[in-house]
Amino acid sequence: xxxxxxxxxxxxxxxxxxxxxxxxxxxxxxxxxxxxxxxxxxxxxxxxxxxxxxxxxxxxxxxxxxxxxxxxxxxxxxxxxxxxxxxxxxxxxxxxxxxxxxxxxxxxxxxxxxxxxxxxxxxxxxxxxxxxxxxxxxxxxxxxxxxxxxxxxxxxxxxxxxxxxxxxxxxxxxxxxxxxxxxxxxxxxxxxxxxxxxxxxxxxxxxxxxxxxxxxxxxxxxxxxxxxxxxxxxxxxxxxxxxxx
Numbered sequence: 001x002x003x004x005x006x007x008x009x010x011x012x013x014x015x016x017x018x019x020x021x022x023x024x025x026x027x028x029x030x031x032x033x034x035x036x037x038x039x040x041x042x043x044x045x046x047x048x049x050x051x052x053x054x055x056x057x058x059x060x061x062x063x064x065x066x067x068x069x070x071x072x073x074x075x076x077x078x079x080x081x082x083x084x085x086x087x088x089x090x091x092x093x094x095x096x097x098x099x100x101x102x103x104x105x106x107x108x109x110x111x112x113x114x115x116x117x118x119x120x121x122x123x124x125x126x127x128x129x130x131x132x133x134x135x136x137x138x139x140x141x142x143x144x145x146x147x148x149x150x151x152x153x154x155x156x157x158x159x160x161x162x163x164x165x166x167x168x169x170x171x172x173x174x175x176x177x178x179x180x181x182x183x184x185x186x187x188x189x190x191x192x193x194x195x196x197x198x199x200x201x202x203x204x205x206x207x208x209x210x211x212x213x214x215x216x217x218x219x220x221x222x223x224x225x226x227x228x229x230x231x232x233x234x235x236x237x238x239x240x241x242x243x244x245x
Contacts, residue, residue: 053106056099078153155214161200
């Protein structure tokens with residue numbers, strides 16, 4: 001947010017036209033969040049940005065997961081996460097404080113490093129890189145979120161009837177290229193009779209039931225460990241109303 005506030009301050013200083021944002025290419029600003037000039041120095045500058053530190057619980061989970069996997073090689077990640085979550089709940093406050101203090105220290109170091117990098121940029125450089133830095137942040141945030149959810153054992157989303165058919169049929173297709181195989185599988189799906197499709201429709205319904213049941217258990221675990229930010233809106237409402245059971 002500090003970077004964005006700096007960007008808007010620069011925009012105000014430049015005035016309505018925002019003329020000559022990049023003197024080397026003569027690019028002009030059409031509206032505040034649209035930039036067309038991204039100099040080569042930007043990639044190396046953005047690449048030097050530090051990664052955000054892990055939260056105290058995620059740091060604990062990251063340490064414990066390899067240990068639990070070694071002790072339970074055939075167990076699913078979701079099962080291991082349950083055990084780790086229980087271990088975290090039972091952990092004395094004095095031991096939790098070690099992880100919380102480490103997170104705070106890492107977060108402070110993270111902020112200082114980000115500020116150090118931003119102080120080296122000129123106002124025109126900040127304006128020029130704003131669009132791409134936002135794109136990279138969103139991409140990185142989505143990737144981190146995906147990895148975190150995998151680490152926390154979030155159930156896989158239910159598959160559609162078509163997806164199930166694709167997964168079963170793709171490897172059986174005889175065509176060499178993936179594109180040709182997909183075309184063959186699509187044609188096979190279209191040619192299925194209603195009764196044949198019904199088999200996959202039922203499998204999809206069963207998978208939806210599996211997903212709903214697993215999500216209910218998983219979200220209850222997330223609430224217990226204080227990760228309400230990962231809970232679906234309808235689950236939050238049920239919990240608020242006291243009807244979550």
